[in-house]
Amino acid sequence: MPTTLADLTRLKPSGGKRSSKREQIVNVFLGQEGHLSADDLVDLIRREDQRISRATVYRTLQWMVDAGIARKVDFGEGRFRFEHSYRQPRHFHLICKTCHRSFEFLSSDIEALVEEVATARSFAASQSVVQIYGTCEECRTGRDSSSEAGQTDLLFARDALRIAIATERSGFEFYSRAARLTKDARGRKVFEDLALEEQEHMGKLEARYGELLERDPKLESHPTFLFFKGAANGLFAEGTERLLQGVNDQQALMIGIRCERGSHRFFKKYGERFEDSEGKQIFLEFADEEREHLDLLVREYRALVRRQGRARRPARRKARTTRSAR
Amino acid sequence: MPTTLADLTRLKPSGGKRSSKREQIVNVFLGQEGHLSADDLVDLIRREDQRISRATVYRTLQWMVDAGIARKVDFGEGRFRFEHSYRQPRHFHLICKTCHRSFEFLSSDIEALVEEVATARSFAASQSVVQIYGTCEECRTGRDSSSEAGQTDLLFARDALRIAIATERSGFEFYSRAARLTKDARGRKVFEDLALEEQEHMGKLEARYGELLERDPKLESHPTFLFFKGAANGLFAEGTERLLQGVNDQQALMIGIRCERGSHRFFKKYGERFEDSEGKQIFLEFADEEREHLDLLVREYRALVRRQGRARRPARRKARTTRSAR
DNA sequence: CTAGGTGCAAATAATTTGCAGAGGC
DNA sequence: GCCTCTGCAAATTATTTGCACCTAG
Numbered sequence: 070m071p072t073t074l075a076d077l078t079r080l081k082p083s084g085g086k087r088s089s090k091r092e093q094i095v096n097v098f099l100g101q102e103g104h105l106s107a108d109d110l111v112d113l114i115r116r117e118d119q120r121i122s123r124a125t126v127y128r129t130l131q132w133m134v135d136a137g138i139a140r141k142v143d144f145g146e147g148r149f150r151f152e153h154s155y156r157q158p159r160h161f162h163l164i165c166k167t168c169h170r171s172f173e174f175l176s177s178d179i180e181a182l183v184e185e186v187a188t189a190r191s192f193a194a195s196q197s198v199v200q201i202y203g204t205c206e207e208c209r210t211g212r213d214s215s216s217e218a219g220q221t222d223l224l225f226a227r228d229a230l231r232i233a234i235a236t237e238r239s240g241f242e243f244y245s246r247a248a249r250l251t252k253d254a255r256g257r258k259v260f261e262d263l264a265l266e267e268q269e270h271m272g273k274l275e276a277r278y279g280e281l282l283e284r285d286p287k288l289e290s291h292p293t294f295l296f297f298k299g300a301a302n303g304l305f306a307e308g309t310e311r312l313l314q315g316v317n318d319q320q321a322l323m324i325g326i327r328c329e330r331g332s333h334r335f336f337k338k339y340g341e342r343f344e345d346s347e348g349k350q351i352f353l354e355f356a357d358e359e360r361e362h363l364d365l366l367v368r369e370y371r372a373l374v375r376r377q378g379r380a381r382r383p384a385r386r387k388a389r390t391t392r393s394a395r
Numbered sequence: 396m397p398t399t400l401a402d403l404t405r406l407k408p409s410g411g412k413r414s415s416k417r418e419q420i421v422n423v424f425l426g427q428e429g430h431l432s433a434d435d436l437v438d439l440i441r442r443e444d445q446r447i448s449r450a451t452v453y454r455t456l457q458w459m460v461d462a463g464i465a466r467k468v469d470f471g472e473g474r475f476r477f478e479h480s481y482r483q484p485r486h487f488h489l490i491c492k493t494c495h496r497s498f499e500f501l502s503s504d505i506e507a508l509v510e511e512v513a514t515a516r517s518f519a520a521s522q523s524v525v526q527i528y529g530t531c532e533e534c535r536t537g538r539d540s541s542s543e544a545g546q547t548d549l550l551f552a553r554d555a556l557r558i559a560i561a562t563e564r565s566g567f568e569f570y571s572r573a574a575r576l577t578k579d580a581r582g583r584k585v586f587e588d589l590a591l592e593e594q595e596h597m598g599k600l601e602a603r604y605g606e607l608l609e610r611d612p613k614l615e616s617h618p619t620f621l622f623f624k625g626a627a628n629g630l631f632a633e634g635t636e637r638l639l640q641g642v643n644d645q646q647a648l649m650i651g652i653r654c655e656r657g658s659h660r661f662f663k664k665y666g667e668r669f670e671d672s673e674g675k676q677i678f679l680e681f682a683d684e685e686r687e688h689l690d691l692l693v694r695e696y697r698a699l700v701r702r703q704g705r706a707r708r709p710a711r712r713k714a715r716t717t718r719s720a721r
Numbered sequence: 722c723t724a725g726g727t728g729c730a731a732a733t734a735a736t737t738t739g740c741a742g743a744g745g746c
Numbered sequence: 747g748c749c750t751c752t753g754c755a756a757a758t759t760a761t762t763t764g765c766a767c768c769t770a771g
Contacts, residue, residue: 089744090752107735122753127736143471145524147761148735163518172516179508182622186500187527190618192489194529198471201513203520295506327613416727433760448728453761473736474760 090121094129095138104142104150104171115132144171144200156222158343161199167208173221175228176296178338219291223281225348227288228295230278233355236332237271243328247321248314256318259369260325263362270358277351295348304332319377322370329366333359411470416447420455421464430476430497463670470497470526482548484669487525493534499547501554502622503665545617549607551674553614554621556604559681562658563597565629569654572638573647582644585695586651589688596684603677621674630658645703648696655692659685 097113098105105113111126130151133139140154144164161179164174178198187194207213244264251257282288308328312321333356340352423439424431431439437452457479459465466480470490487505489498505525513520533539570590577583608614634654638647659682666678 120753124737124754125752143469145469161512163513163516163520165518166521172518174512174516176508176512179505181513182505182508183525183527186487186502186505187489189622190489190498190500191532192491192498192527192529193531193535194489194527195492196528198524198526198528199509200524201509201518201520202522202524202646203513203518205519206517209519221397251595267769294510296515446728450729450762451727452725 090125091129091132093118094121094126095133098130098139098151099155100265100267104144104152106148106150108148110151143198145202154344156344156346158225158346158348159196160221161201163201163203163205165205165208166202167204170205172205174294174296175225177335178296178298187285219285219288219295221286222346222348223288224291224294225283225343225346226351227278227291228293228297228300229348229351230274230281232295232297232300233336233351234271234274234278235303235306236355237267237274237303239305239309240328240332240391241267241271242303243305243309243312243325247307247325250312250316251318251321253318253373256322256369256373259365260321263325263365266362299335304328319370319373322366322373326363326366326370329359329363333363397499397583415453417455417458419444420447420452421459424459424465424477426481430470430478432472432474432476436477441601469524480670482670482672484551484672485522486547487527489527489529489531491531491534492528493530496531498531500620500622501551503661504622504624517551539591544612545614547632548672548674549611549614550617550620551669551672552677553604553607553617554619554623554626555674555677556600556607558621558623558626559662559677560597560604561626561629562631562681563593563600563629565592565631565635566654566658568629569631569635569638569651572635573651576638576642577644577647579644579699582648582699583697585691586647589651589691592688625661628653630661633654642668645696648699649690652689652692652696655685655689659689 094110094114097117098110101110101113107123107127107130110130111121111123114121114126130139130141133151134141134154138153138155139147139151140159142152144160144162146169157160158175160173160175163174165171176199180197183199184194185196186192241264244260244267248257248260248264251260259268305328308324316324334354336356336359340349340356343349343352398560420440421599422621423443424436425614427436427439428539433449433456436456437447437449440447440588456467458464459479464479465477466485467475468478468488469475470488472495475513484501486499489500491497502525506523509523509525512518557671567590570586574583574586574590577586627719631654634650637650642650652653662678662682662685666675669675669678
């Protein structure tokens with residue numbers, strides 16, 4: 070919970086005096102969950118202090134937006150609502166027209182497509198809004214679907230970890246198979262080491278996942294928060310499939326490089342896009358690890374090419390193109 | 396241009412009297428392009444008739460929304476804008492924060508993802524908003540990028556045709572190859588016929604595309620309006636690739652069935668989602684054609700299985716599973 | 722003749738602003 | 747003491763509504 074005063078003091082980038090009123094309003098805002106309208110906030114404030122005027126609340130909200138504490142969101146109701154911004158990544162919304170609650174989600178997939186559209190239209194996108202209007206499960210079925218929001222902070226971390234774990238798992242599988250298929254002893258050793266490392270790190274991530282579950286035992290009952298198709302099988306799945314179609318040592322290395330590069334790019338980009346949070350942390354750490362693997366593989370690839378060159382000096386590349394589609 | 400009175404009379408589903416004022420307002424609205432605010436419309440109306448009150452404009456706008464002539468859109472400016480709805484499919488927006496103009500696009504890909512998210516959260520989605528805020532090319536580079544909107548109506552038809560043509564082309568390729576690979580004479584004939592049909596229809600679609608270009612010679616200079624990844628290679632591309640991995644006659648038929656089914660579903664679904672327009676027409680016609688092909692293939696598949704059963708009566712299925720991944 | 726459409730002015734609703742006084746540094 | 751924050755009331759902006767009047771079917 071980022072509601073402590075200690076946190077708040079760190080939260081004042083732009084000028085502004087410390088003032089009891091402002092402090093009070095910010096505290097009430099941060100202590101609240103969900104999406105408040107200016108009026109909601111006034112009501113809440115009035116409960117503990119009758120003497121705060123509506124204008125001050127509006128002014129403080131504007132200040133919070135400027136300071137990066139709050140984000141102004143528009144659900145098409147003819148007035149704005151405000152949500153926490155601190156530690157929370159930008160996200161999209163599902164908005165129930167019946168109960169007027171809203172639910173958050175992230176979709177790396179949608180973001181990628183949005184970027185593609187902007188690029189195709191040579192449009193410099195700075196922000197995007199995705200809102201799905203409709204009826205939530207509870208309003209349709211009547212029963213309480215126990216979704217109850219649940220700190221998006223934790224959900225983001227949970228899903229980030231799941232993706233990282235799936236990637237490690239598929240990486241492990243990839244390197245194990247690659248090791249089995251590699252003829253060159255030195256190359257085999259590289260793959261074996263990497264497989265081991267992936268497995269080890271996977272263990273660590275799983276432990277971390279366990280810790281997360283301890284913090285909120287119901288965490289796993291919440292639906293997906295971060296949608297990312299690549300996550301399902303892990304980013305190495307495609308590479309593993311290509312391995313099975315038969316490749317030589319050099320090709321195996323190259324496929325590994327491509328997978329690590331894709332993985333590194335995804336985690337780096339996604340990690341950087343977000344404001345400070347545990348999920349961001351996980352993504353960036355993971356990006357670093359993948360970077361190291363990538364460098365290792367690239368070094369190994371160069372070494373292999375050099376050795377091969379020495380082995381058959383005058384013989385030009387015989388390029389046994391293995392006709393494997395495309 | 397759907398601005399004629401003839402068109403308008405057809406446009407009054409719900410009750411309402413013919414009234415000169417309303418007629419006048421609707422005409423001015425439909426004669427205009429882009430996204431008008433209520434105030435913009437009042438200004439335009441006042442130019443030809445001083446005696447129309449602001450309230451009537453608001454009331455008429457509401458009536459137009461109910462009648463399906465207009466759609467209310469919210470660009471987060473603190474007021475609503477209105478856009479034509481008649482003949483225009485629901486679309487998403489790119490919104491320039493500098494010049495405040497907005498540009499439209501469709502994305503089947505984003506729609507699919509949005510649907511997936513809603514399903515995963517058991518949310519009954521009824522409508523979705525996708526808005527990309529940023530700076531348009533013109534505002535960034537200064538020069539006129541000649542984009543000038545261009546009837547989205549025509550752009551939709553253009554892109555629908557392009558997708559249909561790409562699909563026909565890939566279908567032709569698929570059936571040609573399938574014919575070449577098929578041993579059974581009767582099966583070969585079926586594939587050959589289909590290849591011919593795809594080619595023929597492709598010609599027709601290309602002619603239609605040509606007609607479209609005549610209506611607006613600059614049509615091709617406009618950027619993509621309808622984003623759909625499947626369009627690039629056509630919906631049969633994947634099937635063709637699988638053919639090349641070696642299959643028997645029965646498998647080839649099955650792959651064809653799967654492609655036609657996917658294609659039919661896509662065109663049907665997309666066609667139905669849209670309001671009356673040329674693009675919709677193209678999609679639905681195409682869906683029908685694919686349906687016919689699908690039925691033909693299914694009949695042929697059943698016939699083949701029957702013939703095979705007769706050939707080796709007591710022999711149980713020998714199921715030569717060709718280990719081709721998954 | 723009567724339901725619905727229209728104008729005008731007043732009402733709402735969300736948000737902003739002018740100004741005088743209060744408070745932190 | 748100065749500069750910013752605050753409260754209050756008035757202003758602004760977008761949109762709606764009450765009510766008397768008008769008009770097409």
